[in-house]
Amino acid sequence: MKELFGSQAVKDDETVEQLAVEQAQHADSATQFSVGIDLGTTHCVLSYADLTNIDDEEFSPQVMAIPQLTSPGSVEDKFQLPSFLYQAHPAELAEDSTALPWIAKPDYLVGEIARNLGSKTPIRLVASAKSWLCHAGVDCKAPILPAEASDEVERVSPFQATTAYLQHLCDAWQSQFPDAPLDQQDVVITVPASFDPAARELTVESARAVGLGQAILLEEPQAALYSWIEKSHGDWRKHAEVGDIILVIDVGGGTTDLSLIAVTQQQGNLELTRVAVGDHILLGGDNMDLALAYTVKAKLEQDGKRLEPWQIQALTHSCRDAKEKIFTNSEVDNIPLVVASRGSSLIGGTLRSELTREEVNRVLVEGFLPKAAVSDRPVSRPRTGLRTAGLPYAQDAGITRHLAAFLTKQQGATDELKDIHLPEQASFLHPTAVLFNGGVLKADALADRLMEVLNSWLSAEQAPEARLLEGADLDLAVARGAAYYGYVRKGKGVRIKGGTAASYYVGIESAMPAVPGMAPEIQALCIAPFGMEEGTQQELPDDEFGLVIGEPVRFRFFASNTRREDKVGTRLDYWTDEELDELDEIEITLPEEGRRPGEVVPVHLCAAVTEVGTLELQAVSQKDQGRWKIEFDVRAGE
DSSP, rough: GGGGGGGGOOOOOHHHHHHHHHHHTTTTOOOEEEEEEESSEEEEEEHHHHHHSTTTOOOOOOOOEEEEETTTTTEEEEEEEEEEEEOOOOSSSSSSSSSSSTTTSSSSSEEEHHHHHHHHSSGGOOOOHHHHHTTSSSSSTTTBBBBTTTTTTBBBOOOHHHHHHHHHHHHHHHHTTTTTTTTGEEEEEEEEETOOOHHHHHHHHHHTTTOTTTEEEEHHHHHHHHHHHHHTOOGGGGGGGOOEEEEEEEEEEOOOHHHHHHHEETTTTEOOOOOOOOOBOSHHHHHHHHHHHHHHHHHHHTOOOOOOHHHHHHHHHHHHHHHHHHHTTOOOOOOEEEEESSSHHHHHOEEEEEHHHHHHHHIIIHSSSOOOTOOOOOOOOOSSSSOOOOOOOOOOOHHHHHHHHHHHTTTTTTTOOTTTOOOOOSSOOOSSSEESSSSGGGSHHHHHHHHHHHHHHHTTTOOOOEEEEEOOOOTTTTHHHHHHHHHHTOOOOEEEOOSSSSSSEEEOOOOOOOOOOOOOHHHHEEEEEETOOOTTTEHHHHHHEEEEEEEEEEEEEOOOOOOOOOTTTTEEEEOTTTTEOOOOOEEEOOOOOOOOOOTTEEEEEEEEEOOOOOOEEEEEEETOEEEEEEEEEOOOOO
């Protein structure tokens, strides 16, 4: 445990920023590079910049070409490492066909070769490990992937897969920069803004597993904005002005992430403050590819041809490639598709179809970005009692409806900012600028529809149309922005004020007498308010609780991305489902450490946001200052 809890709480923003700068400036003298790692759902990217003798005009992060297997025996350099892991059959590959420049036989096949082999044998392909890290109700360190694999396929945990991607990036770096060990550089790893404390902690633990104990976390939408600022070479102030509300829409392979960043001023200087973060929405390119696959499946079934589940998985990968070709080449109107069969005659058993531009536009543009009203809300259906194992994808595929709900829910997000004034008749928060991120929005048809729908809402309330912030590289921006953040931590560039993306609460059970058929009442105690800065801590010495030692105990946690007025120590007796979301329940046995099992120790709580960007909670004994750390990296339902 760091000495963070033993130090005085850091309270003002200026002191927090100064502390970060001092820590960065006193880093190991061997530090030469700022390294940003985008640990994406479908791709990983590594960007870096030399920190020696640079200024705003010269700072320009580079994206590292990552050596990786593309097929057995073939290694190529690519700027993206696909976030896929393939569990090959023992007899599938020749002994010497998986060698990489730094190892003769890697523990896992990751990257382009994994995606290519997995498109043919999808039951052996591990995908979307990042989304599983934030999946409540599963043990992220248990071997559960591929989720639908047969018993003969060796499974890995989401944590193992994430670590394997990071290990490949570390090895690739070391191969290219042998004199600059990655564990001695400033490393920033990005996570979705909506990642919960447990998923953030797992990401940090994965970094530690590959030797990157010094790595810190940064939210992806902030990284995207940092990249836009960096690419403007100092001209960003000409495109942003006081009073702007920048909406960052990040639609990636597995998730849709929404954030709002306000432009204010302090002593005549422009400031950026992240004021709101949306829910963790499992909705993105993966859903789109699957929708296209089922569209083709329906055409085949009309011809009397039935597909098996494994064929649908293979078809999904083919539809992804076809979709990208249609969106990037205006001259292509249809792509032929071939679906393999397990029949004795390979050619005779092959199924053929095609994907057309009309189908892509109809299914993706109209299906995922419908012309919704700002009053529309995502459809929520009751879930069945029995469900197959899998990710909890969003029930409504309409990204525009999720956006409408987010902007309406965050209508009061800027109330405390003196430079932001929302019209009285506004029914939702009015963005003035939009920054896109994520590979999905490279398609003009999708990006144009999003802007069309958003601006129709603004026009209906007589508000100016939002302008699009141009120049973002949607595939590489997050990694480049993460590298720029390392530069910002040196006291240069412009810093986005953020802190925690939500207010966090712990459930406190009342000591009421037992009442038949009624559970004890629960209060929600605020332990970390919205925007609590990294490197700060808060103790609650006046709130005393009884902590059970040496026996299994459960902790209930809640989060809110709308309650900004709550301070540390605020107790809530009542809340609506829209105000607070319950996070994963944690069950742990606190060590006895000389105490009797079952002993109830009077304690007060101490919460901190670490420099790394994770939330920590400790129970502090009122008698002898003994401390118990309550871990966030345990999942419910284990």
